[in-house]
Amino acid sequence: MHLDQVVLNSPYRVSGVNPPKGAPQIKGQLEDIGFLPGEQVTLLRKGLLGKGPFMVRVGSSTFALRKSEAHMIEVELEPHV
Amino acid sequence: MSESKLHFFSNEPLVALLGNPNCGKTALFNLLTGSRQKVANYSGVTVERKEGRLSLDSGKNIRILDLPGAYSLYPRSLDEKVTCNVLLGRAEGEKRPDLVVCILSAMNLRRNLRLVLAAKRLGLPCVVVLNMLDIAKRQGLEINTDALSKELGLPVLTSIGIQADGADGIKSFFNQLDWKDLSALRTGTSDATLENAASHIAHSESDNIQVQRILKSLGLDQIIPDRFSDRLDSVLLHPIIGPIILAALLFFIFQAVFSWATVPMDLIKTTIEYFGGLLGEVLPNNWLRSLLINGVLAGLGGVVIFLPQILILFFFILLLEESGYLPRAAFLLDRVMGSVGLSGRSFIPLLSSFACAIPGIMATRSISNSRDRLVTILIAPMMTCSARLPVYALLISAFIPNQKLWMGIDLQGLVLFLLYLAGIFGAMGVAWILKRFTSEQFRMNALMMELPSYHMPRLGNLAISLWQRAEIFLRRVGGIILIMTVALWVLSSFPTPPDWATGSPIQYSIAGMLGQALAHVFSPIGFNWQISIALVPGMAAREVVVSSLATVYALSSSSADAADALIPLISTSWSLATALSLLAWFVFAPQCLSTIAAVKRETGGWKIPAIMLSYLFGLAYLASFITYHLAVFYGLG
Numbered sequence: 125m126h127l128d129q130v131v132l133n134s135p136y137r138v139s140g141v142n143p144p145k146g147a148p149q150i151k152g153q154l155e156d157i158g159f160l161p162g163e164q165v166t167l168l169r170k171g172l173l174g175k176g177p178f179m180v181r182v183g184s185s186t187f188a189l190r191k192s193e194a195h196m197i198e199v200e201l202e203p204h205v
Numbered sequence: 206m207s208e209s210k211l212h213f214f215s216n217e218p219l220v221a222l223l224g225n226p227n228c229g230k231t232a233l234f235n236l237l238t239g240s241r242q243k244v245a246n247y248s249g250v251t252v253e254r255k256e257g258r259l260s261l262d263s264g265k266n267i268r269i270l271d272l273p274g275a276y277s278l279y280p281r282s283l284d285e286k287v288t289c290n291v292l293l294g295r296a297e298g299e300k301r302p303d304l305v306v307c308i309l310s311a312m313n314l315r316r317n318l319r320l321v322l323a324a325k326r327l328g329l330p331c332v333v334v335l336n337m338l339d340i341a342k343r344q345g346l347e348i349n350t351d352a353l354s355k356e357l358g359l360p361v362l363t364s365i366g367i368q369a370d371g372a373d374g375i376k377s378f379f380n381q382l383d384w385k386d387l388s389a390l391r392t393g394t395s396d397a398t399l400e401n402a403a404s405h406i407a408h409s410e411s412d413n414i415q416v417q418r419i420l421k422s423l424g425l426d427q428i429i430p431d432r433f434s435d436r437l438d439s440v441l442l443h444p445i446i447g448p449i450i451l452a453a454l455l456f457f458i459f460q461a462v463f464s465w466a467t468v469p470m471d472l473i474k475t476t477i478e479y480f481g482g483l484l485g486e487v488l489p490n491n492w493l494r495s496l497l498i499n500g501v502l503a504g505l506g507g508v509v510i511f512l513p514q515i516l517i518l519f520f521f522i523l524l525l526e527e528s529g530y531l532p533r534a535a536f537l538l539d540r541v542m543g544s545v546g547l548s549g550r551s552f553i554p555l556l557s558s559f560a561c562a563i564p565g566i567m568a569t570r571s572i573s574n575s576r577d578r579l580v581t582i583l584i585a586p587m588m589t590c591s592a593r594l595p596v597y598a599l600l601i602s603a604f605i606p607n608q609k610l611w612m613g614i615d616l617q618g619l620v621l622f623l624l625y626l627a628g629i630f631g632a633m634g635v636a637w638i639l640k641r642f643t644s645e646q647f648r649m650n651a652l653m654m655e656l657p658s659y660h661m662p663r664l665g666n667l668a669i670s671l672w673q674r675a676e677i678f679l680r681r682v683g684g685i686i687l688i689m690t691v692a693l694w695v696l697s698s699f700p701t702p703p704d705w706a707t708g709s710p711i712q713y714s715i716a717g718m719l720g721q722a723l724a725h726v727f728s729p730i731g732f733n734w735q736i737s738i739a740l741v742p743g744m745a746a747r748e749v750v751v752s753s754l755a756t757v758y759a760l761s762s763s764s765a766d767a768a769d770a771l772i773p774l775i776s777t778s779w780s781l782a783t784a785l786s787l788l789a790w791f792v793f794a795p796q797c798l799s800t801i802a803a804v805k806r807e808t809g810g811w812k813i814p815a816i817m818l819s820y821l822f823g824l825a826y827l828a829s830f831i832t833y834h835l836a837v838f839y840g841l842g
Contacts, residue, residue, distance in 0.1 A: 149281070152405060156277040157653060158316045160413040164428055172444050177539045177549075177652055179442065183315045184428050186656040188536045190543070193653060 127189075127197040128178065130167050136199040138163045138182070143196055150196065158182040159197050167194075217258075218384050219268045219300050221291060223324055224308035225317050226274030227657035229336045231255075232366035233308060234271040235669050237375065244673045246809070248297040252287045253570065262380045270302065276316070278323040279405040282573050292327055304387055305329045306375070308364075311341035311348055312658065314425060315416055321357060322412045330390035333361045334375060339368070340658070344429050356419045358392055367663055434529075434658045441530070447537050455556060458521045462514055462560045469513040477506035495698060496691070504690030504745075508683040511799075512675065514591070515564045518557050519674045520667070522568060525553075527662035531571070532654055539652060545633050546640025548574065548652055551581040555632070558588035562800045566807055567674065580639050582804055583817055584632040586796040589625045592747035593791055597621060599751050603776040604784040620788075627792045631824065690745050693798075697742050709757055716741040730790070730829035731783040731837075746797050782836035789832040793825035 130136055138159050143150040159165070159182055168186070169179035176191035224230040235242075238257025247254045255271040272291060273284035280286035287296065294301030307324050309317040324331055335350060354361040362378055365371035420426045441447050481498045488494040525531040535549030542549050550572045558565030565585045572578040589597075605617050693716070702713040711717050720738025727737050735757045743750035755771055775784075795801070795818045804814045 149402075152277075152279060152402065152409070153281055153653065155406070155409050156279070156281070157655070160409065162413070162417065163315070168438075169442060171540065175540070177536055179438075179536070179656065181430075183313070184431075185313050185316055186434075188532070188539070188652055188654045188656055190539075190652045 125199050126195045127199050128191050128194040130199060132167055135202040136165050137202055138165050138197060139200050140198045141196055142198060157187060158185060165199055217266050217268050218303040219270060220304045220306055221270045221272050221302035222306050222308060223272050224274060225276055225320060227655055228308050228310040228317060229366035230308045231271060232666055233336060233364055233372055235666055236372035238269055247287050252284055283575055305331045306334055307331060308334045308336050311335050311337045315420060318416045319412045325392045330387035331359050332390060333357060333359050335361055335363045336366050338363050339365045346429055349423055352423055431658045437659050441533055451534055451537055462517050465517050466513040470510055473510050477502060500691040500694030504687040508687060511561055511563060514560045515678055516675060518560055518564050519671055522553060523667050523670050524662055527666060529657045529659040532656050545636040547577055547580060547636055551577060554581050555585060555588055558585040561590050562586045562796055563803045566803045580636055584635050586800055587628045587632040589628045595751050596747060596791055597624060600784050600788055603772045604781055624788060624792055631793055693742055693745050711738060711757060731786040731833040744798050781841040782833050785836050786829040786833035789828040790825050793821055793828050795821040
């Protein structure tokens with residue numbers, strides 16, 4: 125599942141980042157700001173008509189991402205504790 | 206290393222403050238150094254370098270460097286590159302720090318701790334400071350600093366960046382430190398090198414596992430949401446209410462910049478005129494008097510007159526930045542700006558440019574993407590600045606009939622509005638064209654912007670930042686403006702007119718000759734030689750064109766009523782086509798020299814100012830050419 129397709133306000137876990145072929149450096153960039161495997165991530169806002177920018181909480185920090193950036197982030201449902 | 210790049214290294218220890226953006230680093234820096242700060246740029250780049258000084262109880266001084274915020278030690282932005290180079294001792298003209306203070310936001314431990322682990326690998330002595338402890342406590346987060354210190358193998362201090370005594374723990378640690386031997390604080394090997402892409406990815410994954418383990422052992426692996434910020438965001442980022450609040454806020458700021466600044470601006474103007482009059486009475490009527498009054502004093506006035514607007518504007522921008530609202534504004538506007546290839550962050554600088562392009566260009570420092578920053582600087586001059594209003598007012602009242610259109614809309618007001626719109630659409634068009642020339646790679650990383658928690662701005666921090674902006678403006682930009690104004694005075698005063706001269710003295714000066722030569726260039730767009738001459742001193746500041754026209758037409762009135770005297774004169778001697786063409790010219794024409802000076806200062810070279818000058822000139826010429834010939838075609842010539 126990609127981060128741009130998840131349900132608003134429910135917790136997910138990052139499973140990986142898939143950058144497009146032309147821009148592999150984006151993976152590191154997203155990892156630097158916290159999109160690392162196992163981190164908790166929640167989609168808070170999708171912008172007008174769901175086209176972005178997206179407001180995403182990863183760990184305890186909040187970031188604004190464009191739809192294309194959110195699409196690169198692979199997530200899975202938070203396993204129930 | 207060339208001689209000019211050699212810096213004097215004092216033997217005072219150098220402490221570097223390292224931290225993620227938004228960890229409260231600059232507030233701590235202000236607490237540690239107070240007003241003893243120096244702001245400059247790092248050698249060869251436009252990244253701001255802030256250094257301060259702290260006196261220890263022993264009387265010893267230490268230098269404190271506020272490094273640009275970094276998410277990791279693998280450099281991605283210009284800011285991060287500078288931070289890495291300084292830490293590795295590779296930055297030109299910089300000494301390698303003796304001690305690194307890693308500042309962590311207690312609210313964002315997981316991301317911040319990864320930076321500490323990376324910093325430990327540098328082989329420099331390190332201390333960890335846990336900041337924003339007050340907010341963490343309020344949200345029910347208890348952090349065991351002793352346990353954290355044991356996990357990291359480094360001393361962990363605590364601080365509260367928003368309290369006057371919040372940095373006292375750091376100060377007393379510095380006082381007790383044996384500065385001659387810091388090796389106890391060193392954990393890695395000292396032959397550290399810059400990370401490459403592969404080692405960085407490997408490190409960030411292993412660091413992440415280690416951070417998760419540390420957080421678990423401290424019982425901090427639960428995420429506590431920031432309810433206060435979330436509640437504010439539900440209103441301020443609401444898809445409908447959010448933009449309305451933003452628009453109201455911007456309208457208020459815009460109003461404030463124009464209305465609050467009038468009193469101090471008038472005061473500055475009268476003061477300058479008073480001293481001019483005083484000098485005029487005391488000194489004999491010769492070139493020295495003219496140089497002092499029309500060159501130096503006018504130049505000084507031209508610099509200081511902008512200061513009230515700049516200070517008011519920056520006060521609001523800093524307030525929005527400190528409170529955490531500015532990135533939200535960028536968030537709300539990202540869609541609009543994204544359509545022409547910019548990000549929401551370009552909005553505030555562009556808005557500022559309606560007051561004056563100089564603060565706008567200075568405000569582009571908050572745009573982290575260097576490509577976006579350049580484009581924003583390039584299009585900022587097209588926003589109609591307040592200095593163009595006197596010229597617009599003169600031309601509109603001379604040529605546009607004062608009549609009401611349908612629904613009580615005033616024709617003159619409509620023309621003024623269209624002129625503003627023309628500038629905005631021109632800017633958007635240029636940005637859109639530049640987007641075509643940008644490679645995919647740069648277009649990709651346009652946003653990724655942190656939305657920090659909201660907090661109350663501290664007046665002390667605001668005052669320090671505001672003071673620094675004013676200083677940068679007066680010292681760096683002001684100097685160039687003053688020199689250029691004096692140079693223009695020389696051009697318009699020499700050589701002095703011969704005894705048999707009948708026209709206005711400026712006609713016989715170098716500026717006059719330049720203007721007459723320019724008249725050949727400008728005649729296809731309908732400008733006569735009087736306009737061409739007035740455009741030369743108009744390079745100093747837009748509003749000077751009005752008084753220059755008065756000079757050229759040999760009106761011996763003071764600048765205050767120059768416009769009133771000019772209106773009947775030009776409305777009979779110019780055609781409407783010429784007037785419209787001149788209006789079009791002023792929408793796009795290269796800005797005043799002050800703007801060029803600011804662009805040179807902010808981009809660190811003459812390349813960007815040269816590009817800006819030539820493309821704006823071309824655009825203005827084209828717009829005027831089309832306007833003039835359309836007008837002539839429709840019988841307005």
